Amino acid sequence: MNEQDFYQEFEVFSRKNPRSGLMHQFSLLAPNEEMAMILAQENFMRREEVMDVWVVPSSSIRHMTDEERQALTQRIDNKNYRTTKAYGYLRKKWQDKEQGMLDEQEIMSWKEVKKHRG
Amino acid sequence: MDKRNEALLDLLYQCADDDLLVSFRGSEWLGLAPHVEADVAFSSITQNTMGHAVYFYRLLQELGEGDVDVLAHERPALKRRNAIYLEKRNGDGQYDEDPYFDWALAVVRGYFYETYKRVKLISLTASSYEPLAICAKRILPEQRYHLAYWKEWMKQLQQSSPIAREKIRTRIEEAWSQSLDLFDFGQYEQTLLNEGYITDPLELKQQWLAELQSTVKDLPSRPLEQLKNGRNGEHTTDLDVALATLSEVYQTDPVAQW
Amino acid sequence: MYHYLEHQKGSNTNEDPILYENFMQRIENGDKIEANDWMPSEYRDTLIKLISMHGISEIMGALPEKEWVPKAPSLERKLAIMAKVQDEMGHGQLLLRVTEDLMKPYGRNRQHLMEDLLSGRLKFHNVFHMPTKTWADAGMVGWLVDGAAIISQTNMLDASYGPYQRALQRICKEEVFHAQHGESIIMALAEGTDAQQKILQDSLNRWWPSLLMFFGPASAETTGSSKQEITIKYNIRKSTNEELRQAFLDKYMPRVFSLGLTVPDETMHYDDVQEKWIYQQPDWNEFKQIIQNKGPRSKERLKVREIAYSNNSWVREALAVAGGDRP
Ligand SMILES: [Fe+2]
Ligand SMILES: [Fe+2]
Numbered sequence: 248m249n250e251q252d253f254y255q256e257f258e259v260f261s262r263k264n265p266r267s268g269l270m271h272q273f274s275l276l277a278p279n280e281e282m283a284m285i286l287a288q289e290n291f292m293r294r295e296e297v298m299d300v301w302v303v304p305s306s307s308i309r310h311m312t313d314e315e316r317q318a319l320t321q322r323i324d325n326k327n328y329r330t331t332k333a334y335g336y337l338r339k340k341w342q343d344k345e346q347g348m349l350d351e352q353e354i355m356s357w358k359e360v361k362k363h364r365g
Numbered sequence: 366m367d368k369r370n371e372a373l374l375d376l377l378y379q380c381a382d383d384d385l386l387v388s389f390r391g392s393e394w395l396g397l398a399p400h401v402e403a404d405v406a407f408s409s410i411t412q413n414t415m416g417h418a419v420y421f422y423r424l425l426q427e428l429g430e431g432d433v434d435v436l437a438h439e440r441p442a443l444k445r446r447n448a449i450y451l452e453k454r455n456g457d458g459q460y461d462e463d464p465y466f467d468w469a470l471a472v473v474r475g476y477f478y479e480t481y482k483r484v485k486l487i488s489l490t491a492s493s494y495e496p497l498a499i500c501a502k503r504i505l506p507e508q509r510y511h512l513a514y515w516k517e518w519m520k521q522l523q524q525s526s527p528i529a530r531e532k533i534r535t536r537i538e539e540a541w542s543q544s545l546d547l548f549d550f551g552q553y554e555q556t557l558l559n560e561g562y563i564t565d566p567l568e569l570k571q572q573w574l575a576e577l578q579s580t581v582k583d584l585p586s587r588p589l590e591q592l593k594n595g596r597n598g599e600h601t602t603d604l605d606v607a608l609a610t611l612s613e614v615y616q617t618d619p620v621a622q623w
Numbered sequence: 624m625y626h627y628l629e630h631q632k633g634s635n636t637n638e639d640p641i642l643y644e645n646f647m648q649r650i651e652n653g654d655k656i657e658a659n660d661w662m663p664s665e666y667r668d669t670l671i672k673l674i675s676m677h678g679i680s681e682i683m684g685a686l687p688e689k690e691w692v693p694k695a696p697s698l699e700r701k702l703a704i705m706a707k708v709q710d711e712m713g714h715g716q717l718l719l720r721v722t723e724d725l726m727k728p729y730g731r732n733r734q735h736l737m738e739d740l741l742s743g744r745l746k747f748h749n750v751f752h753m754p755t756k757t758w759a760d761a762g763m764v765g766w767l768v769d770g771a772a773i774i775s776q777t778n779m780l781d782a783s784y785g786p787y788q789r790a791l792q793r794i795c796k797e798e799v800f801h802a803q804h805g806e807s808i809i810m811a812l813a814e815g816t817d818a819q820q821k822i823l824q825d826s827l828n829r830w831w832p833s834l835l836m837f838f839g840p841a842s843a844e845t846t847g848s849s850k851q852e853i854t855i856k857y858n859i860r861k862s863t864n865e866e867l868r869q870a871f872l873d874k875y876m877p878r879v880f881s882l883g884l885t886v887p888d889e890t891m892h893y894d895d896v897q898e899k900w901i902y903q904q905p906d907w908n909e910f911k912q913i914i915q916n917k918g919p920r921s922k923e924r925l926k927v928r929e930i931a932y933s934n935n936s937w938v939r940e941a942l943a944v945a946g947g948d949r950p
């Protein structure tokens with residue numbers, strides 16, 4: 248007898264906490280999405296935190312082809328201007344002026360706003 | 366010994382032995398489930414369940430009953446308090462030679478037991494014995510997955526092929542005639558209820574039945590029956606074989622460090 | 624690890640030379656090949672052979688240890704070995720998935736892999752044809768068989784095939800737990816009673832030839848032909864069988880001796896001049912027999928797998944049509 252239809256492919260994604268990205272874990276075989284869901288976590292995330300799990304039929308995923316990956320993902324490594332890498336020299340300049348650098352750590356710390364009285 | 370204390374110990378043995386036997390049967394299934402992915406997930410449930418048994422044995426250890434491994438490995442069948450449906454072997458054959466195990470039994474027992482365990486644990490969260498209430502609160506969140514897993518299998522197999530429906534039906538019939546002692550808390554039951562250690566089993570049975578009715582199409586209409594009463598230390602030869610297996614290495618030298 | 628590639632029929636290498644050249648260039652650049660990328664059929668077939676054998680060995684490898692799962696001598700040991708064997712089934716799952724995607728162009732799936740295993744077409748690793756007679760054997764498998772497996776698996780962590788290499792990352796992380804799990808069992812026995820020490824030494828004596836065989840013969844001449852070169856050519860693994868065996872001995876021999884254990888080979892020693900371990904060759908003819916499913920426990924293990932598979936086929940057939948909550 249044929250069991251072929253039992254073996255549907257699902258891709259499993261999970262999220263660790265509300266801030267983390269969705270991460271592709273692996274794929275599994277299951278007869279349907281309900282069963283895929285009940286199997287996913289203990290197959291791939293039994294040693295880690297999980298906040299959310301997605302199962303997606305593999306056939307529903309349009310991934311890049313080999314050609315696309317080679318054609319569309321190649322960038323020249325000259326985009327430092329888009330990153331902080333280009334501005335490291337500022338640290339010294341600010342230092343000379345007895346000022347701190349507005350780096351990631353500093354700016355992120357701004358989310359804590361001092362409370363005012365009254 | 367004070368009767369209240371004896372009653373409490375008996376209840377803890379029932380909880381510990383139930384989980385030990387369920388996880389022992391689960392451990393025999395490891396590597397043999399119908400589907401690799403289902404096997405891996407099932408094993409997590411088995412490990413969790415054995416972990417729960419360890420919690421209960423530890424409560425007994427704290428009450429001076431002895432080391433958890435002594436309690437799990439050395440007590441003769443007569444002293445075991447698990448319900449007898451839980452000691453039932455997984456099907457025909459031996460786990461290491463010819464495991465003609467029945468997945469329908471695993472599903473029915475898994476679903477029936479986890480449903481039972483849930484209503485029992487919820488009751489225990491209000492137990493007057495504080496350490497037991499704390500233990501139940503710790504176990505409950507983890508146990509939800511166990512119930513969800515078996516419930517899904519139950520739902521799906523019932524909606525599937527005639528062969529599967531028939532296998533499930535047969536195993537439900539069987540469970541019906543062997544699981545009454547799940548709702549018996551043994552010789553100290555009245556003391557347990559008087560002391561507020563746990564809820565009246567008749568009440569738990571109603572809750573259990575209500576959950577089953579929401580998932581199982583045609584439950585037998587007759588009342589539950591029992592072959593023997595495991596809560597009183599009555600057991601089948603399946604338990605003797607299980608105990609011999611689970612303590613085989615341990616018994617070669619019970620005082621050695623393993 | 625020895626991958627039994629000699630049982631593979633010759634692959635067609637009449638590939639488009641430009642595609643082939645590009646492909647080899649990518650591999651040499653350290654690019655990872657993905658499941659749907661163009662690949663020479665020799666590469667695909669080599670991967671299928673290698674990974675299906677690796678995957679099915681994980682699944683068959685669960686059995687000898689599994690025999691000791693319900694018997695483990697304490698609740699902690701029961702839990703640990705259960706988690707360990709669960710991982711091995713999980714490794715099987717990962718590797719079967721990788722294989723299944725590779726086999727897709729041939730219209731083959733997991734059912735075919737299981738059928739191939741049961742019919743004897745798909746081989747599993749020599750160590751898993753051996754009996755586990757005592758609890759010490761469960762420890763020996765966890766310590767040294769997993770140790771050997773770690774050596775061969777980490778050797779492929781940079782494999783050119785992306786999905787395999789990703790599966791190996793997951794696997795090797797779990798192997799850290801396996802290594803310590805094995806050490807823990809062995810350590811307790813080595814520091815235990817006389818009887819415990821004795822079952823431990825007996826176990827090592829029994830497992831010794833199998834451990835040497837684990838990595839396969841040093842050269843093709845030993846067993847007829849070996850295609851270890853193919854896996855190196857395609858950047859799937861880096862080292863030869865003998866290099867891996869030497870690495871295993873480097874890592875584990877000092878540990879073995881430090882526990883007061885001996886190996887059943889008086890000639891065994893490290894040669895400072897040649898900078899390698901000198902050991903007596905195991906019986907490679909016996910090895911050939913073992914991997915042809917004529918080992919001491921081959922039939923029994925296949926029987927267990929066959930029963931578990933066919934006795935439960937009604938479940939897969941039932942849900943192949945059920946569709947769960949599908950509307
Ligand atoms: Fe493994
Ligand atoms: Fe391992």
